[in-house]
Amino acid sequence: SYTIDNQSVVTPMLTQMQASNIAQTIVDFSAFANRYYTTNNGVNASNWLKQKWSSMASGRSDITVEQFTHAGWAQKSVILTIKGSDNSTEVVVLGAHLDSINTKGTTETTKAPGADDDASGIASLTEILRVMVANNYKPRRTIKLMGYSAEEVGLRGSQEIAKSYKAANTNVVGVMQLDMTNYKGSPQDIYLYTDYTNAAQNQFVANLISTYQPSLSIGYDKCGYGCSDHASWNAQGYATSMPFETAFTQDNPYIHTENDTFANSGGQADHSLKFARLGLSFAVELGSDGP
Ligand SMILES: N[C@H](Cc1ccc(I)cc1)C(=O)NO
Numbered sequence: 001s002y003t004i005d006n007q008s009v010v011t012p013m014l015t016q017m018q019a020s021n022i023a024q025t026i027v028d029f030s031a032f033a034n035r036y037y038t039t040n041n042g043v044n045a046s047n048w049l050k051q052k053w054s055s056m057a058s059g060r061s062d063i064t065v066e067q068f069t070h071a072g073w074a075q076k077s078v079i080l081t082i083k084g085s086d087n088s089t090e091v092v093v094l095g096a097h098l099d100s101i102n103t104k105g106t107t108e109t110t111k112a113p114g115a116d117d118d119a120s121g122i123a124s125l126t127e128i129l130r131v132m133v134a135n136n137y138k139p140r141r142t143i144k145l146m147g148y149s150a151e152e153v154g155l156r157g158s159q160e161i162a163k164s165y166k167a168a169n170t171n172v173v174g175v176m177q178l179d180m181t182n183y184k185g186s187p188q189d190i191y192l193y194t195d196y197t198n199a200a201q202n203q204f205v206a207n208l209i210s211t212y213q214p215s216l217s218i219g220y221d222k223c224g225y226g227c228s229d230h231a232s233w234n235a236q237g238y239a240t241s242m243p244f245e246t247a248f249t250q251d252n253p254y255i256h257t258e259n260d261t262f263a264n265s266g267g268q269a270d271h272s273l274k275f276a277r278l279g280l281s282f283a284v285e286l287g288s289d290g291p
């Protein structure tokens with residue numbers, strides 16, 4: 001259910017989250033020449049993330065990290081699983097995509113740093129992981145953090161994953177997509193996208209913002225098409241939400257070019273921190289529900 005009743009656990013964790021950690025991960029992850037789904041750089045970026053998340057979770061026997069192999073291309077998706085205690089068949093998913101693209105054409109050495117699109121989302125998930133582990137948080141439901149491959153070429157990684165979860169009848173109770181979280185291009189802080197998402201869950205997400213980040217302003221908008229990986233989960237009938245960095249007409253002009261750099265997102269991660277905090281509150285409030 002969408003009750004917000006874990007303030008004693010969530011509030012201290014939110015104060016521990018730091019923009020500087022998110023910034024460092026954006027810098028590190030956007031240092032690959034590109035993270036394109038078919039290049040060696042792209043494969044290396046996936047392996048780098050698996051390694052990073054694995055070492056962050058090394059002390060926890062309830063946390064595993066796997067790579068999801070996609071038959072049609074080399075770059076794997078990365079899935080971290082925190083197994084729930086007494087309600088583990090119900091699953092909460094938070095996602096971002098690990099690939100990047102330069103629309104001029106992406107070869108092995110083409111520059112596609114993807115700092116905002118979507119290293120910012122991966123970095124937000126990474127800070128959520130760090131704080132959950134630091135607080136020894138153990139959910140009742142299973143929580144999965146996903147770094148999707150091949151989003152830029154038709155949401156292909158998340159489509160394969162969502163289809164396989166549906167085929168396995170996995171009870172995913174909610175999905176949040178974090179794609180582009182660090183470019184502050186619009187007046188409101190967080191824009192909830194209303195197409196290819198679930199209205200009831202969007203209301204819950206809005207309530208999370210008002211409860212845990214009351215100083216933030218909320219906007220609403222539509223993409224008009226399946227603009228990120230939430231659409232893959234929506235297509236399988238799962239409830240999704242996409243909190244986004246700007247209104248549709250004011251989106252980051254640097255994306256899909258060599259200029260999507262950390263510097264061009266402002267050289268700091270204050271905007272991403274809002275999304276990381278929202279993701280943490282989403283994960284813990286949903287993840288703490290019993291059977
Ligand atoms: N299509 C999305 C980018 C995208 C998504 C929403 C909006 I508003 C503007 C741009 C993408 O490139 N995701 O990787």
Ligand SMILES: [Zn+2]
Pocket residue numbers: 117152255256
């Ligand atoms: Zn993109």
Ligand SMILES: [Zn+2]
Pocket residue numbers: 097117118151179180228
């Ligand atoms: Zn993206």
